[in-house]
Amino acid sequence: MADEAHLKGLLLQGLAGDDAAHRAFLTEAAGLLRAFFRNRLRGAPEDAEDLVQETLVALHTRRDSYDPQYPLTAWMYAIARYRLIDFLRRAKHRVTAPIDGLEIGDADPEYEASDARRDVAALLDKLPEKQRRAIQLVKLDEKSVREAAEVTGFTESDIKISIHRGLKTLMRLMAQEQPT
């Protein structure tokens, strides 16, 4: 499959430190994941988009779990399937039924591609202060890790670790969030 070799190349370049390749990988993965989740959650495109975002954070924070000996798509869809199962389990325990009509209707092709139900920016505010600050400076204010270290007084590796932990925490928060 063309996707396989192409995507694998991008992820491996990203793992080697090429941020542009990593961005390209996430962008292409988002398209595939959107199709995957919309196919399985027909009539609930917002839930599907929530899952796309959740899975992207999972792919990013766990990208070092990819073993290049095996197909990249197997790795990616294993994580996507895992997030979907986790989502359905949560949905079952929900008192209200926001995913009513789960099996009915087709995905609306006109639907804005990236409207999610939950707001990730709001979840970032719930992170522990150090993690939130590191993510704010580097990821949102577009400062370099070195600049962020100077502003906060932490070491550079401290900043990197805080960002990584913060994103992992973010994924857990995304999974716990009960959209209504």
Next chain:
Amino acid sequence: MKTDHLIDVLARGAGPAERPRWGGKLAITVIVGLLVAAVLVAIGLGVRPDIGAARMPVMMKAMFGALAAAVMLPIAVQLMQPGRPLGWRIGAVAVFVAICAGAIFIALMGEMPERRWEAWMGGAVPWCVVLIPILAAPTSALLLWLMRAFAPTRLALLGAAIGAFSGGVGAMAYAMYCPTDSVAFVVTWYVLGIAVSAALGAVVGARVLRW
């Protein structure tokens, strides 16, 4: 936040990431688990009094536990990370179980017909079915904690593999105490003890391994 924006946030300043090295951690985990189980046997059960004379059967039983663990380890390692196939590793478990069944059969055929039942059942309560899972618990707990960090996606299956592997480790320690040396008895009940440990691992793993 739109998905495109989220992608920008994730990719910005991402930098390089290395594949984690887990070999050393795994080795330490298993050694610690085995030592804790051995101490539990020495304190809680007591080493069998005739261990000097019975060195051979004790060694054989410990080897049996080690073999069971060795067959399960590749499966646990595959399941530790997403999207890795099991392939021949399942076949290795099947071969192991078939060899066990063959060993039980040959050992029982070597007995007089009227003594077969006793040689199989040991004429006593097979405590190993309870004790092997208990001795497996330290290794299981450490491995669940270690492997959770590697993004497993088939949680119950990985939990079962961890439980079975730890059952083999627990059996190694249990061999120091186990007073019965009949091949048919040992193979039957050790395998059942390991199976109980695997079942517990599946139940616990499905909850504990979530990430």
